[in-house]
Amino acid sequence: MSTPHIAAEKGQIAERILLPGDPLRAKYIAENFLNGAKEYTHVRNILGYTGTYKGVPVSVQGTGMGIPSISIYVHELIHEYGCKKLFRVGTCGGMHPDVKLRDVLIAQAASTDSSLVRNIFGGTINFCPIADFTLLEKAVANTRRLQLKATVGNIISVDRFYDEDIDNDKLRKYGILGVEMEAAALYTLAAEAHVQALALFTVSDHLLTGESCTAEERQTSFNDMIRIALETAIED
């Protein structure tokens, strides 16, 4: 079998899966963190691999950028391939003085301007996309065990990367720590399907200071985040 966007047979994708936006990050994670990783799809150059981490089968799959794109992959991974623990591993823009460049950020919740969330209840209720608490708790414990640091809180998943009208000061006032473009969809689709999801980020640029990471700095903090995600993914 294969879906319109993923050319894998049933059983080729593990229940535990890491989801970077960039397909080349999927390749990087497969080659540097998984054992015996094999590519199972390259439809549209969106790469997916399955291997093992500490003996446990784990997959890693690119999702593309933005809520429409990640929604396609997450839907097919959950409903066609049976994925049960899904981890977004991405970068975000820092929005708040509490987070610094290169920090790891874990999204306890994902606010959003996306119609995907707004339209669930026809505009009468604002559904709140939240992390799976068990995964969140384990990720925080693993961060400490690995002697790493992560900041946990609310982020915003926006539909427009270039949006001059967004009120960053007001978002900051309400404690929004970072901005990215996919987590709210992951949390919403996981909630709908009763599976577990968690989104982790490294802060690759900062909206308050205008700083951004060099490629090398981005890699180091990215690796910390991947270790936290993988250690959490393989726990029962």
Ligand code: HPA
């Ligand atoms: N905005 C939206 N998404 C992002 C950003 C940003 O500044 N940085 C990384 N992902």
